Amino acid sequence: MAYSRAQSWISIKRKVLIIQNLTNKLKVLLLTILAVLCFVAVVHAEEIGYFPSLRIYSYLNPFLQEREFWHDGTIALEGSDYDFESRDVRLRGRGNSTWFSGGAKRPLRLRFNGGMSMFGSAYAHRDWILLANHFDLGLMRNHGALHLAAQMSNIDFTPSSHFVHLYVNGEYMGVYQLVDERDIAPGRMPLTFDPDPAISEYMFELDGHLIGWRADEFVEGEDFFIVNEKAYDIRFPSDSLWDGHLEYLHAFVQNVSATLLTRDYEAIRALIDLDSFVDFYIVQEIFKSIDVGSFSVFMSLQGQGEDRRVHFGPVWDFDYSAGNGLNEPQPEGIWAAYTNYWFYNLLAVPEIRTLVVSRWNELVLAEITYTIEHLEYMAVLYHAEFERNFERHIMAYMLMLERTNPVTVHFSSFDEHVQFLIMWLRYRVDWLDAYFNERDPLPDSGLFLNYNPHEARLYLTMHLAPRINLSINGERPRLGHTIFPLYGRTLIELRDAFRLFGTYALVQETIDFYGYSFVELRMLVLGLGYEVSWDAYTYTVELRRPLQN
Numbered sequence: 001m002a003y004s005r006a007q008s009w010i011s012i013k014r015k016v017l018i019i020q021n022l023t024n025k026l027k028v029l030l031l032t033i034l035a036v037l038c039f040v041a042v043v044h045a046e047e048i049g050y051f052p053s054l055r056i057y058s059y060l061n062p063f064l065q066e067r068e069f070w071h072d073g074t075i076a077l078e079g080s081d082y083d084f085e086s087r088d089v090r091l092r093g094r095g096n097s098t099w100f101s102g103g104a105k106r107p108l109r110l111r112f113n114g115g116m117s118m119f120g121s122a123y124a125h126r127d128w129i130l131l132a133n134h135f136d137l138g139l140m141r142n143h144g145a146l147h148l149a150a151q152m153s154n155i156d157f158t159p160s161s162h163f164v165h166l167y168v169n170g171e172y173m174g175v176y177q178l179v180d181e182r183d184i185a186p187g188r189m190p191l192t193f194d195p196d197p198a199i200s201e202y203m204f205e206l207d208g209h210l211i212g213w214r215a216d217e218f219v220e221g222e223d224f225f226i227v228n229e230k231a232y233d234i235r236f237p238s239d240s241l242w243d244g245h246l247e248y249l250h251a252f253v254q255n256v257s258a259t260l261l262t263r264d265y266e267a268i269r270a271l272i273d274l275d276s277f278v279d280f281y282i283v284q285e286i287f288k289s290i291d292v293g294s295f296s297v298f299m300s301l302q303g304q305g306e307d308r309r310v311h312f313g314p315v316w317d318f319d320y321s322a323g324n325g326l327n328e329p330q331p332e333g334i335w336a337a338y339t340n341y342w343f344y345n346l347l348a349v350p351e352i353r354t355l356v357v358s359r360w361n362e363l364v365l366a367e368i369t370y371t372i373e374h375l376e377y378m379a380v381l382y383h384a385e386f387e388r389n390f391e392r393h394i395m396a397y398m399l400m401l402e403r404t405n406p407v408t409v410h411f412s413s414f415d416e417h418v419q420f421l422i423m424w425l426r427y428r429v430d431w432l433d434a435y436f437n438e439r440d441p442l443p444d445s446g447l448f449l450n451y452n453p454h455e456a457r458l459y460l461t462m463h464l465a466p467r468i469n470l471s472i473n474g475e476r477p478r479l480g481h482t483i484f485p486l487y488g489r490t491l492i493e494l495r496d497a498f499r500l501f502g503t504y505a506l507v508q509e510t511i512d513f514y515g516y517s518f519v520e521l522r523m524l525v526l527g528l529g530y531e532v533s534w535d536a537y538t539y540t541v542e543l544r545r546p547l548q549n
Contacts, residue, residue: 049381051175052080054130054164058091061168063106067093075110077164082120088113096209098132098319105134105174105393109181118178119162123187129159130166131177134393136319137408138417139175139386141287144375144425145318146179149283151367154275155313156300157182157189165388175389182298182314184236189314191300193237197248202301203236204249206340208294225250227257228341230294252301256310260345265352273302273311274352278359280312281343284336286368286428289321293339323424324408331428334435357436364433372425379418386414 056062058073065071075089090111093099099106108130115124133139142161149158159180166176184191184203194200210224210231218224224233225246234242234249256271268274284292291297296317299310323329337347346352379386390413411417433439 048384050079051163051165051382051385052083053078053167054176054178055167055170056089056091057086057169062091062093062108063104063168063173065093067095067099069093070111077118080119082118087116094129095132096214098134102132102134105132107132107176119160121160121187123185125181125183125185125188127181127183129179129181130164131179131319132174133177133319136324137390137411137414138324138421139177139389139414140375140378140418140421141318141322141324142177142179143378144371144421145283145287145289145315145321147374148286148367148371149279149313149315151371152279152283152363154273154279155315156276156311157314159314159316163382163385165385172388172392174392175386182235182316189236189300191236191302193241195241195243197243197245199304200237200245201303202234202245202249204253204299204301205233205235206294206297206299207231207233221246225253227253230341235298236300249301253310257342260342263345263349265349268346268349268352270306271309272346273309274355276311276313277346278352278355280315281336281346281356282360282363283315284340284343285334285432286425287318287321288323288331288335288428289318290325291317291320292336292343293341297340297342322421322428324421329408331424332431360432360436364429368429372422372429375418375425376422379422383415386418390414 055076055078056073057075058071060071062071062073070090070092073089073091074086076086077083092109093106094109095102095107110128110130112126112128115126116128117124118128131142133142136142143163146158146161149155150160152158157180159182162178164176164178166173180188182203183189189203191201191203207224208231210218210233211220211226220226220231223239224231226232227250232249232253234246237245239246259267259271262268289296297312298314298316299312301308302311303309323331337343347356408417408420411420
């Protein structure tokens, strides 16, 4: 029942797009009706979702120990269909910036004494991870990327994802995300070790930390290798088993890198599994992860003889993505293909670009769209559960000010963050769809005012953009502020009325439904009064009125 009601709410909102060609009066009427239906669908939903509770007891607080220090405890899961009572577990910290800058909410590694199935997984493994998502105040960027990758048939393994309320020694620690560890085992990465380096399979990671702030902890040539000034860490096999394995993989990746620069399609596809690359790239390009150029890019070397190729995956680490962070917060523009030199050279090959476009068109109306709708569904059904995280971590909003983009830095609630995430992804997908299919880019969003002594025209154009432009008679005044329309809430940094080219504008929020904010904009031009309302799904509105004498 809850799922169908939540999905119907999502469906209602999507129907707003259909009415963009109707008359203005009918638009306003339908938008108002649809907003009321959204409100009713959410407020009167009879069921809501609940996250299960994961309870850890340990003689030490794991968040106060050194990251690598393993210590013993017990763990229990309650409130799900897969509950278990107290089990022995070892635990320690994990992550880089998420551990050292995570404050009171840090990620953990869990290791059971034997294989453990979680949430009904068909496999049982010792190692699991609890992601804190403390740098993502929408809490669902990692979940969204994993959800999309899991639907793609060409990525060998994608970690599962489940949200839980975490308690440590009886103290509530917030909403955490339980995921698979990226290791080699049935149900995870299907790799095989061999003492002969030329036969063994490998899992390796592009990891800039090895030559960055952790450079004093590792030795090049012993712990990792460098190709084209990028550092790579071997995740499998373990270094205790190496006997020429590091040198072999180093030489193989050097050969792949040199081949990429030739942009020879036949030579490249003999070394890289292009199907896995295409799916992996699409996920990275949609989410625009800031790490993709130097960090958290996982690959594997699989097969023998003519079948021996580099495969991409699993996807990982998306807390700084989808508009979150100072780097590339806008949804427009190509990012992964310019930031990662593997991607850059692969996408420069016409045959590979054709593969990407073809695959994109297979996914965009199905798996990609479904992932965004899934995030909407989660945000509605589990709204109260996500909000509990911020009862525990209220200070998170202040801690993140220096790491957040100019839009989200103003947010003060989970609603604003998750609505921005969904808006950002919708616009990102629209932009990429136009780009891959070589259509004209989406027009600017904004307020476009043109007037002369006889009439004035006000164009209000919204494309789910993270910002809108202001144009008066074709000129764009330099503003001391920025105007941001947001999915669910329109934020305009105007503390008072301001004057631009003889134009006064006063912005005032008037109505706020769940998922809809109607903002009333009054524009006074030479004595002319305009009143306009819009929401984040309105595309283009033109209002005309004769100038007053």
